[in-house]
Amino acid sequence: MNDTVTISVRHLVEYVFLSGSIDARLNAIDTMHEGTRAHQRVQRTYGEQDLKEVYVKADIAVDDLLFAVDGRCDGLLGTEPLLTVDEIKSTGGDLEQITGDGYPVHWAQALFYAYMYAKEHGQAAMRVQLTYVQTETEEERRFVREASFTELEQYVHEIALRYAPYAQQRRKHEQARNESIRGLAFPFETYRAGQRKLAGAVYKSIEEGVRLFAKAPTGIGKTISTTFPAIKAMGAGMLQRFYYLTARTTTRAAAEDALLFMREKGLNLHAVTITAKEKICFQEEVRCEKEHCPYADGYYDRINGAVLDILEHETVMTRPVIEAYARKHLVCPFEFSLDLAYAADAVVCDYNYIFDPRISFKRQYAEMKKRTALLVDEAHNLVDRAREMFSAELTKAPFLAMQRKLKGLHGEGYRTAKAINDYFIALRKQSDGAPHLTLRQLPEELVALAEAFASAAEQALAAGNSGSGGGLLLDTYFAAQNFIRTSKLFDDRYVVYIELSKNDVRLKLYCLDPSLLLRQMGKGYRSHVYFSATLSPVSYYMDMLGAGEDDYTLAVPSPFSKEQLDVVIKSLSTRYHDRDESKLPIAKLIIELMDKRPGNYFAFFPSYAYMNAVYETYMELKEWSVPAGTASDAEVLLQRPDMSEEERDRFLETFQGGSGKSLLGFAVMGGVFSEGVDLAGDRLIGVIVVGVGLPQLGVERNMLKDYFNGQGKSGYDYAYVFPGMNKVLQAGGRLIRSETDRGTLVLIDDRYLQGHYQRLLPEEWRG
Numbered sequence: 124m125n126d127t128v129t130i131s132v133r134h135l136v137e138y139v140f141l142s143g144s145i146d147a148r149l150n151a152i153d154t155m156h157e158g159t160r161a162h163q164r165v166q167r168t169y170g171e172q173d174l175k176e177v178y179v180k181a182d183i184a185v186d187d188l189l190f191a192v193d194g195r196c197d198g199l200l201g202t203e204p205l206l207t208v209d210e211i212k213s214t215g216g217d218l219e220q221i222t223g224d225g226y227p228v229h230w231a232q233a234l235f236y237a238y239m240y241a242k243e244h245g246q247a248a249m250r251v252q253l254t255y256v257q258t259e260t261e262e263e264r265r266f267v268r269e270a271s272f273t274e275l276e277q278y279v280h281e282i283a284l285r286y287a288p289y290a291q292q293r294r295k296h297e298q299a300r301n302e303s304i305r306g307l308a309f310p311f312e313t314y315r316a317g318q319r320k321l322a323g324a325v326y327k328s329i330e331e332g333v334r335l336f337a338k339a340p341t342g343i344g345k346t347i348s349t350t351f352p353a354i355k356a357m358g359a360g361m362l363q364r365f366y367y368l369t370a371r372t373t374t375r376a377a378a379e380d381a382l383l384f385m386r387e388k389g390l391n392l393h394a395v396t397i398t399a400k401e402k403i404c405f406q407e408e409v410r411c412e413k414e415h416c417p418y419a420d421g422y423y424d425r426i427n428g429a430v431l432d433i434l435e436h437e438t439v440m441t442r443p444v445i446e447a448y449a450r451k452h453l454v455c456p457f458e459f460s461l462d463l464a465y466a467a468d469a470v471v472c473d474y475n476y477i478f479d480p481r482i483s484f485k486r487q488y489a490e491m492k493k494r495t496a497l498l499v500d501e502a503h504n505l506v507d508r509a510r511e512m513f514s515a516e517l518t519k520a521p522f523l524a525m526q527r528k529l530k531g532l533h534g535e536g537y538r539t540a541k542a543i544n545d546y547f548i549a550l551r552k553q554s555d556g557a558p559h560l561t562l563r564q565l566p567e568e569l570v571a572l573a574e575a576f577a578s579a580a581e582q583a584l585a586a587g588n589s590g591s592g593g594g595l596l597l598d599t600y601f602a603a604q605n606f607i608r609t610s611k612l613f614d615d616r617y618v619v620y621i622e623l624s625k626n627d628v629r630l631k632l633y634c635l636d637p638s639l640l641l642r643q644m645g646k647g648y649r650s651h652v653y654f655s656a657t658l659s660p661v662s663y664y665m666d667m668l669g670a671g672e673d674d675y676t677l678a679v680p681s682p683f684s685k686e687q688l689d690v691v692i693k694s695l696s697t698r699y700h701d702r703d704e705s706k707l708p709i710a711k712l713i714i715e716l717m718d719k720r721p722g723n724y725f726a727f728f729p730s731y732a733y734m735n736a737v738y739e740t741y742m743e744l745k746e747w748s749v750p751a752g753t754a755s756d757a758e759v760l761l762q763r764p765d766m767s768e769e770e771r772d773r774f775l776e777t778f779q780g781g782s783g784k785s786l787l788g789f790a791v792m793g794g795v796f797s798e799g800v801d802l803a804g805d806r807l808i809g810v811i812v813v814g815v816g817l818p819q820l821g822v823e824r825n826m827l828k829d830y831f832n833g834q835g836k837s838g839y840d841y842a843y844v845f846p847g848m849n850k851v852l853q854a855g856g857r858l859i860r861s862e863t864d865r866g867t868l869v870l871i872d873d874r875y876l877q878g879h880y881q882r883l884l885p886e887e888w889r890g
């Protein structure tokens with residue numbers, strides 16, 4: 124019996140006909156017009172007997188494979204004497220530049236549709252038409268061919284044959300993978316407390332195709348407890364792939380470690396990690412154009428060979444593995460990792476590859492999504508991250524700069540940049556000196572101006588006509604595109620926020636409630652598992668992350684005993700107006716604490732300003748009150764906002780146990796040291812949390828508060844208290860990391876004695 128390969132026409136032909144180079148300029152322009160109004164405009168000109176969006180499918184046997192191919196052709200025209208398959212392609216470029224009679228990949232797609240229709244309906248021959256549309260001028264150019272059924276059949280067979288080596292490799296791998304999963308036992312001797320519960324709930328959620336919101340504390344092995352059941356679900360045929368989504372690199376490394384560990388136990392799984400383009404780029408400057416980067420030049424000519432090679436020889440494809448193969452095949456490591464993601468069983472990456480409409484994977488078809496699960500680690504971070512993804516802003520300064528740069532070089536570019544700059548000048552006049560304005564209506568005029576600018580920028584970029592301002596033009600073009608795209612999402616969950624200063628004007632389409640858009644972006648996936656040690660209160664996170672009524676929740680208790688942790692609440696006001704007065708008592712308290720029990724401590728603050736102020740007071744006090752060379756004479760580290768990755772690593776490496784000396788790290792809540800940091804045993808024996816973590820009072824936060832108040836919810840909690848307390852829980856969560864850890868947690872703020880805040884503390888911190 125043949126093995127069946129289910130694949131869409133587009134996927135198949137794109138694989139076979141890939142060629143050429145990466146070009147950030149053209150990519151931006153090409154992808155913009157996918158399935159746009161231009162298609163609909165052409166389709167509206169069809170006659171009564173013509174059909175649009177016609178679904179076609181066919182089975183094609185090649186060697187031992189059976190390709191089950193399907194797709195949707197743009198038009199089926201009832202032309203005489205032959206029916207015509209019409210394939211529409213839109214472009215912002217010049218139609219005269221289309222060489223020959225259209226592009227091979229477009230012909231391949233149209234010929235496939237023609238074959239499938241002819242086969243299903245017994246047609247002896249078909250007409251095949253490519254319709255190219257210029258999006259601005261609405262100009263059209265058509266190319267037509269005729270082919271007999273035999274010719275079509277021969278053609279599609281040849282194309283499928285070219286895909287076969289990849290499909291065969293995939294089949295072979297899937298068999299080996301499933302066999303290895305069948306033999307894979309839980310990779311530890313025993314389940315830790317809570318681990319079986321979480322793993323079982325993840326499996327059940329995947330089985331039933333629902334979302335799971337799991338509060339799973341530190342120490343239960345969340346990564347294994349979510350990946351293992353997902354892998355088992357894959358072995359049972361429920362999943363083809365899962366994404367392990369994270370907000371930071373450290374948690375990505377934990378996922379890789381779990382997969383590597385299971386590989387040692389016999390698992391054969393293709394897993395790929397996606398590293399941000401700026402980090403993994405081989406070049407000094409990220410400039411993805413063939414003239415500037417050899418890894419971009421001819422990328423698509425070499426990529427299929429590179430993918431086959433790495434999949435043949437590797438399983439867990441971490442950053443160094445990808446880099447090695449990228450160098451070997453001279454392909455861009457970032458684009459390579461994206462291409463590999465389409466072929467992998469597991470993808471470890473940032474949230475935005477799924478949820479951000481600007482960069483999410485575009486070639487994921489409905490069938491594939493139905494067999495994919497999303498495992499969202501540290502899901503509490505997704506609320507604010509989603510707000511960023513769905514918001515967009517424009518500022519005046521780059522348009523003024525473009526206006527100056529393009530003057531005399533590109534008339535349309537100059538005019539449209541000037542129009543936006545003038546719009547901002549007018550806004551400033553209207554504001555009458557107010558530092559900010561808010562609107563509930565979409566600024567349609569600015570959207571139209573941004574569209575005109577984007578179109579002119581495309582022409583200037585395509586013609587290389589931007590003088591020395593090419594980089595800025597591309598950035599401004601992306602900002603305009605993002606703004607246009609976001610304007611299409613604008614509804615009553617958004618507000619327009621305008622900030623006016625002497626030097627600039629900023630207009631932001633600010634997404635207040637991301638829940639609906641998160642739902643839309645996550646639509647079609649079989650299951651979502653949102654988990655975090657601090658998904659609390661869970662009702663808030665379910666609301667913000669777009670939960671439905673049938674979704675599950677799970678709260679796994681801490682595996683550690685209460686005796687491991689001493690919690691001290693110090694009733695002191697850390698409110699903004701009391702901060703000056705609080706510095707000295709806090710500094711004294713830290714010294715006393717370290718005097719009683721020398722060792723390594725972290726003190727977390729709600730802001731850099733507050734942290735620096737207490738740091739200075741502490742240093743002065745320490746100088747005259749702590750004898751030098753004693754165990755409580757701590758080495759002191761101070762977090763800075765601009766620390767490099769190496770500096771951060773060095774900061775954390777200083778936290779070593781067993782030295783007999785003391786160490787104190789001053790850091791901010793919500794920063795790199797207060798989440799995802801694992802300092803077990805004596806590496807950390809105490810944490811001091813100053814304040815209740817509330818975000819700074821500000822216009823944007825107040826907008827959130829007002830919006831949620833208007834929704835009948837507690838706006839202050841949604842905007843301030845819940846996000847703030849989450850940071851507290853994360854910071855305090857650094858302390859007890861294993862069954863043998865012991866530590867002291869000091870919470871400094873009088874609000875910790877109030878019932879409302881007490882209820883937000885974990886069970887083991889109360890009382």
Ligand code: SF4
Pocket residue numbers: 145400404405406408409410411412416417418419455456457458
């Ligand atoms: S290596 Fe860097 S510059 Fe070259 S294509 Fe990749 S990301 Fe762009």
